[in-house]
Amino acid sequence: MILYAATTSPGKLSEFTASASTFGVQVLALPGLADMPEPVEDAPTYIGNAEKKAAAYSLLAPGLLVFADDSGLEVDALNGEPGIYSARFADMAGYDLHSGRNNDDRNNDLLLDRLRSTSAWAERSAHFVCAIALARDGQILLRSNGAVHGEIRYTARGTDGFGYDPLFFLPSLQSTMAELSREQKWLLSHRGRAFRALLPQLHTLPL
Ligand code: IMP
Numbered sequence: 001m002i003l004y005a006a007t008t009s010p011g012k013l014s015e016f017t018a019s020a021s022t023f024g025v026q027v028l029a030l031p032g033l034a035d036m037p038e039p040v041e042d043a044p045t046y047i048g049n050a051e052k053k054a055a056a057y058s059l060l061a062p063g064l065l066v067f068a069d070d071s072g073l074e075v076d077a078l079n080g081e082p083g084i085y086s087a088r089f090a091d092m093a094g095y096d097l098h099s100g101r102n103n104d105d106r107n108n109d110l111l112l113d114r115l116r117s118t119s120a121w122a123e124r125s126a127h128f129v130c131a132i133a134l135a136r137d138g139q140i141l142l143r144s145n146g147a148v149h150g151e152i153r154y155t156a157r158g159t160d161g162f163g164y165d166p167l168f169f170l171p172s173l174q175s176t177m178a179e180l181s182r183e184q185k186w187l188l189s190h191r192g193r194a195f196r197a198l199l200p201q202l203h204t205l206p207l
Contacts (some may be wrong), residue, residue, distance in 0.1 A: 001202060003134070004030040004055040005182060006119060008066040011162075015186045016195055023199045036060050046084060046131035047143055054135035065205075067116040067198070071130035071190055073164045075111070075152060077118045082111070086163070108156060108167055115152060124152045126168065128177075130190035132198050142201045146193025150177075 005016050005027055014029045028038075038057040041049040053068035072086035077183040082089035090096060090106035095113075096117055097105070127147050134142040148170075156166035158178025165177035170188070177185060 002026045002028060002065070004028055004064050004066045005029050006066055008033060009011060011182070012069070012191065013157060015182070017191060018186065019192065019195055020199065023202070025199065025202065030057060030061060030064070030066055031055065032061075041070065041084075044084070046129060047074060047133060047145070049084065050131045050133040051140050051143070054133040055138045055140060058135040059138040060121065061114055065134060065136050065141075067132055067134040068195065069132045069191060070193075073111075073126060073128055073168070075087050075115070075124070075126040077123045077125075078114055081114070082107070087126075104163055108164060111152065111164065111167060112154070126150055126152050128168065128190040130194040132194045134198060141205055142198055142203065144194045144197035146190045146195070146197060148188055148190045148193065187191070 002022065003025060005013055007013060007029070011028070013029055018063045036057060038050045041052065043049045043052055049070040050068050052065055053070070057068065058064065058066035072083050074080040074083050083149045085092055086107070090103065090110045093108045093110055096106045115124060127149050130145065132144045133140050151171060153167050153168045153169045153176060158166050158176045160180065160182070161178040162172045169175070170177070173180070
């Protein structure tokens with residue numbers, strides 16, 4: 001069976017590929033994705049956005065099994081923010097707009113700013129969450145979710161990964177996500193967990 005990933009991220013693709021091979025499933029990048037119009041991610045939930053993307057892209061690739069993911073960071077002390085707006089956290093707040101600094105750095109700085117008065121570790125608990133939807137010809141066939149729990153550090157640490165990884169601390173490993181190898185991150189990440197929850201459902205697909 002071949003699944004087509006609606007992602008242009010080489011990192012995500014190699015992670016999906018590695019997990020799928022143990023299930024005898026092949027994951028390929030959706031051909032022509034870069035030229036397809038991007039659906040607006042305006043659903044109020046991760047799964048809603050994943051479904052929108054999977055449905056829209058699968059309509060443009062008739063007969064193929066296409067999956068899409070959507071994820072974000074939820075911080076308890078911020079009532080779940082930045083949540084579905086994780087990618088655009090700083091932009092939406094108009095934070096540090098014209099500095100020319102990269103989006104991830106601005107998002108991380110805003111997060112630290114918002115948590116300035118939250119000093120207890122227990123109050124800095126956070127979760128990365130991910131939803132994946134699989135579709136064919138515009139029809140959603142399968143859904144899955146994954147999450148990983150951690151705490152937001154006071155300062156960034158580590159150089160790997162992306163997004164909020166340098167601030168996301170895993171007490172059990174005493175590391176941030178940005179200090180993990182790609183293999184370690186994939187094993188425990190929200191995205192890895194969501195994808196591995198999708199794979200065992202594949203046998204239920206209609207032919
Ligand atoms: P996406 O849905 O995977 O594109 O993720 C949306 C946003 O959530 C990203 O732009 C990041 O800010 C954040 N995010 C999602 N997954 C991760 C992760 O594994 N590490 C760090 N940040 C993440």
